[in-house]
Amino acid sequence: MSASLFYITFGIYLAATACYMIYLAKPLAQTGKLARWLITGGLAAHVLFTLLRYFEAGHTPITNLHESLSFFSMAVVAVFIYFERKFKIIVLGSFVTPVALLLMLVSSLFPSVISPLNPALKSKWLVIHTVVAFLGYASFAVAFGAAIIYLMQERFLKQRKISGLFQRLPSLDTLDDINYRCLTFGFPLLTVAIISGAIWAETAWGTYWSWDPKETWSLITWFVYAALLHGRLTTGWRGKKAAILAVIGFFVMLFTFLGVNLLMPGLHSYK
Known part of the structure; x- marks a missing residue:
């Protein structure tokens, strides 16, 4: 279940990043609004993935590179959303969400097996x-x-x-x-x-x-x-x-x- 959520989160981040890039090229209000909804939804899915991983592993899922890169990505999105809302600068997402997406991509390259702590x-x-x-x-x-x-x-x-x-x-x-x-x-x-x-x-x-x-x-x-x-x-x-x-x-x-x-x-x- 958590593995599926990981890739769902990745997909949402990918869609959000695409929307932010489109907004950078052509700043339409609808595109910006969609990007914000997607990145917020992606964060919600990411939090749910992390919680499921926690219950599966029995400890906070930050003990291998797959988990820590994913957690890093989630933190980037959370902090970005805070600053984006604070300064009301949608275009910032065009330069920050690719970082979160790349972290998720690299995370997927490492084994996701849960090992004893x-x-x-x-x-x-x-x-x-x-x-x-x-x-x-x-x-x-x-x-x-x-x-x-x-x-x-x-x-x-x-x-x-x-x-x-x-x-x-x-x-x-x-x-x-x-x-x-x-x-x-x-x-x-x-x-x-x-x-x-x-x-x-x-x-x-x-x-x-x-x-x-x-x-x-x-x-x-x-x-x-x-x-x-x-x-x-x-x-x-x-x-x-x-x-x-x-x-x-x-x-x-x-x-x-x-x-x-x-x-x-x-x-x-x-x-």
């Missing part, structure tokens, strides 16, 4: 650490989408292309504000995730920090976003510089999440 994962910290981390990651994904649009708009302005797509995208100030709001939402969550992970590590392995590849790259990710936040608050980093750093931070975060698991075996490796 590793003893180290049998802890209350599993939910606290991972859910907080994924919400932080999701906010960085939305910031990434806003940053890509910002860089496009900035380029259009430099080239004096102020018609067509330029007129369908939000203003630079609005995009910069979204970037900042996502950063101030995601960075504290990432900080809590790292701290809770250290506490969990001490109970599981007897040490708060072991410089495991995942720990090291999580710290690198934290420093990237800390530098961006510090720059914005103290030296006035805004606009293009902030957008570029948001893009860099997103790819560093992706490597921390997925690349480390696949390329750097360690205590946190799982497939």
Whole structure:
């Protein structure tokens, strides 16, 4: 049952992404409304899939790459819906929903079999650490989408292309504000995730920090976003510089999440 819901969710996300892309090309109110209904329905199906998976597995379904990529995708959609409703910018979905869709696609490539839970994962910290981390990651994904649009708009302005797509995208100030709001939402969550992970590590392995590849790259990710936040608050980093750093931070975060698991075996490796 949960497997069917996974692919139903994927199909709805695919349809929603297509609608957002059509809206980007031709912003009709009906298309935008349909896209919003589809992405909301997709999130509902995704939550139901996650709940069913929970009851099938007997634990929170975030213990292998199939589950964690799916959960990451769900978090991206949830955080996107929040910011899309807050700023009322439908076109943001044209740049964020493809990320959620791609995460689901990659998730489908990994085994979905439910395996016995590793003893180290049998802890209350599993939910606290991972859910907080994924919400932080999701906010960085939305910031990434806003940053890509910002860089496009900035380029259009430099080239004096102020018609067509330029007129369908939000203003630079609005995009910069979204970037900042996502950063101030995601960075504290990432900080809590790292701290809770250290506490969990001490109970599981007897040490708060072991410089495991995942720990090291999580710290690198934290420093990237800390530098961006510090720059914005103290030296006035805004606009293009902030957008570029948001893009860099997103790819560093992706490597921390997925690349480390696949390329750097360690205590946190799982497939």
